[in-house]
Amino acid sequence: MIRQASATAIAVGCAALWTGAAFGQQTAIQLDPIILSGGLTPAEAATYARAYTVVTAAEIEARGITTVQDALRSVPGVAVSGAGRDFTQVRIRGGEANHTLVLIDGVPAGAGDGEYSFSGLETANIERIEVLRGPQSTFYGSNASSGVINIVTKKGTTPGVRYGGEVEVGNGYAGALHGSARTERGGLSFNFSGRDDRGYDYSGDGGEKDGIERGSLGLAGDWRATEDLKFGFTVRGARERSDFDSTNWTPVDAASYVVDDPNQRADRRELTGELYGEYAMLDGRLNHRLAWTHSELDRKTTGSDWTDQKTDAFKYRASYGLDGAAEQARHLVNFLAEHHRDSSSANPDYDRDATSLALEYRGSLSFGLDVQAGLRHDFNSVFKDATTWTLGLSYLVPNTPLRLHGSAGTGSVNPTYYELYAKDAWTDGNPNLTPERNRSFDFGVEASFLDGRGVVDVTYFNERLKNEIAYVTDPVTWKGTYVNRDGDSPRQGVEVSGSLALTPDTDLRLSYTYLDAKEADGRIEVRRPKHELSLGATQRFLEGRASVSADLRYVAGNHDDQFWGAYARAKLPNYAVVDLAGTYDLTENLQLFGRVDNLFDKDYSDVWGYAAPGITGALGLRANW
Template identity: 55%
Template sequence: MLRSVLLASVALTPFTSATAQDAFALDEIIVTGGLSPIAAGALGRAASVVTADDIAARGIATVQDALRALPGVSVTGSGPTYTQVRIRGGEASHTLILIDGIAAAGGDGEYILSGLETANIEKIEVLRGPQSVYYGSDASAGVINIITRKGQVGTTLSGSLEVGAANTATAFLSHRTDRGGLSLALSHVQDDGFDQSGDGGERDGMDRTTAILSGDYLATDALKLGFTLRRSEQDYDTDAADYTALDAAGSIVDDPTLFSTRDETTGGIFAELDTLGRRLTHRLSYERTDNTAAYESGTPIRTERDALKYRLSYGLDGLAVAETRHLLNVLVEHKNDSSRSNPLYARAATSLALEYRGSFDNGLDVQAGARFDANDTFEDAATWNVGLSYPVGQSGARLHASAGVGIVNPSYFELYATDFGYVGNPALTPERNTSFDVGVTLPVLDGRGTLDVTYFNEVLTDEITDVATGAGTFSFVNQSGDSNRQGIELTGTLQATDTLALRMAYTYLDATNPDGSVEQRRPRNTLTVGGTLDTFGGRGLVSADVRHVSGNYDAQFFGAYETAKLPAYTTVDVAAQYDLTARVTLTGRVTNLFDDPAVDVWGYATRGRAGYVGVNARF
């Protein structure tokens, strides 16, 4: 492992760069960094941010493509409409995905990124490592928070249209004053798709429409009210699986009669109140997720999640919460999730979480938290998290480290199953992920860039697995033994010239099951190198990204049903934009420029070379 990391470091140092935490200005705020927002320069935990400017400059159209370029993040898809995200080798269900701070998935399921567009996204924050102290179950490996656009003071109206391999139209309208405002974001994607089976047959297309309405208002100098509502509807084609096939080419079969649908609703309201001269603040919020999905023309399944939260923040040193160097956060939360497909499928938990943040005169920043979840159906759980950030001398270098425990609750089926020969086990306990990471951020080339190296180590215990209980009957247990994951994350940026900015991200991952076998869909090596060039006297941008993936294994549901290594692949994406006027920008991009057959899952093809042109307008 060390040899691979050292070779990568030597080869890529001229192009690099910074880590997650220090790739931002010190006043950058990480909304997802704890029970309340935190300055990026103080955060000890590993985090990455993709901004709206990054998305525009690189021509990134979907959230999954934005995530693919980040360290420690693995994105694999059984076609473009069924994409899973794994952080640091964890299961896909161990990553919590939020949209404006609200859980994107209802019930007990993971959120499937299905062509989720980047239109009208302000930024994407990714925290790596256990975050259950702050977000509860499902945040065992990390959190992804997709933060949508809200607009600036004044009236904003913009729109875009892009045509090519897919057609996308977006619109954004907002009006804000110093006391608050309203925003409406709309987008529609119509994609004729490609043949996911890879045999040159019928295309598998997708249509998705999304609307987001948000607002906030400063009712008094001390009281702020707000809300957000998001609706998204999607129809997409899928193919059938042939489990009697002898090879990958025959395992996925075209079936023009199969289709799937998703109907997603997320919403929330909140009130924030400042008291004691802003030394004590309160936030009360209600959040709801209501999703209905029908897979392969099947019966729709509706899943729901409701959360009522109260957060208290107090400046321990007598200063206002926004200025204090010693902050105490307290969170009380009650959460219900359920599935309308079976009234018995429901869980509830009441939680108490505490967080302390301290900034000391020697530059040391500390974040420490603990949480207790009282579950109504299975065993209660306690989690903790600590992060440290410390500057080294006057060089701009910084040491950072974190450790913690995250949990994942048993699923409905694992608890209550009565079908397909399975019987649930209500005595199951949550899975536990124990983690630590340590790293250093270094300035390079006289401060024109930064390079971060982070080592992480995670151990999953009490993993839930199915066991035979008789002839054709099964149940679930918390298995003995550990699933071990460790690796290295390298990240960086470099302002090579006044007009050329370079970036890179590399992840080495070693993920094994308790029996020592390799974990599936966790690539050993993932490398992205890219750059953006200012052109035409500042009126244009040209961007390119090269991504290489190797050492990925997946189960073959054909032939002898073995787990086998997938071919390595390298893709190249290019994008350009040119300001026709101060308000109108012409855009163009090509994905998978050299038509590499990049396969993440056995049997499923990925899109070949595809081109797009568009126009953005601001009024």
């Protein structure tokens, strides 16, 4: 097992406990009334037409959630599947994992192309996670066909110095630090997290544990040179090492497919960053923003060389308020011009770039109707040019606690480098692949009750994927390639979310997804459960100084391919998992926390052959000033 990060994690965590200041009852933090990733500029949550979920830092801490992928498991419309902890896929509304764009502080995390594997991504220094469901390609381009996940880190938004951190011990060790200093002219912030997770045996054979070591460092700053001119930057780096097990080429069942292998290692390096400048003119009515973003993702496994993927983008955005300053206008027009280039060391002769133009209108009408509309055209160097559009409507029904919302739009996803140009013992790429196209609509009703103490939202969605890319194998040579399927791949379902402040000290929460996702030939799509239900409760006591949270997650109707016997697509067993977490404020600035995951030690799997972790627990201390 790998252990190099242990000392660092402990040292950082202990330093956090003795250097700093105020909890200030973090459970009282109010949700910001905007969705940062809701369009070309932030959108008001109360009038946003698309289905979305925001997971806050307060909720993450109260529920004892340690990784982003675990935070996403209770979000409606989102399916999370892990082949061990070093490879976790996230799918929205039945789309593929590479149909969801992942942003960290607004910068794409999956460099080059393809999907972003969440792996050991920490929640320790995350302020909020925004999940937008449905096509977002009009605002974000390719790979945002099913939705967007924007992970926002802590930066400090109030004047003064803020700092803190936490340390944890359980199935390994972890520590984190964060700090910020801000004046009226600008500020600087940093965050660090480190974890040595001893893991568990992915094969389920009782062999060596497969662990993960991960460390990440983030820096951000902004400076207002004049009243109208602002500059800023953000940069984040991460390094990870993980163990994993091998697969058996001659299995006879799920138990024999994944075999314990103490010699398998994976390494991963991430780098994301942005430099930007913003200039306001015409008394704030016209705002300009010019930015450069960079994403880099390097990976290797035992016996292989590093594969380096990069994406660079230059973006210009103009925002014009038709009836006043852009940030307060009831009618706003946004324009975006963007140029980006992707590259991969695995296929160095096939760099590709695109130039994109996008236009967005947002308007609030006097009779309670809010409109968001957008249009984008991508001039692609490799593929046929693409045009995508979106339209969203939100209507607050007069004299009722109801809000109606609906949206429609299209998305696109370009083939990956591997799908196009692979050349190895198992796969020959197909350079004739065309981009996948998604058409979508949804409509929903949001209702508040009990004087606003409760809220429930029910949304129906319908999507059709055209040109779905699928892997096919020659039955004689067993060598595979990728093809565009004929016909449409339909997916539809219902998303339900709800919350209730039952008493001043008791909060209840609910999330449910029904999904019917099929390939063009009628087969059920893999790793997209038909039913996912999450129920949770948080009870505060001792005048708010202590809390206990319990969460139940039930998954049913999940299918996956079996690589043995008839090599058929088969249904995985249904399962239910219960997690517990608790906090206790030792002082105004110091908090004790603990959790137990998989309380009843349930044996389950999201992917055929890969075991899920059994019961684990942890204790820690958290400090804030």
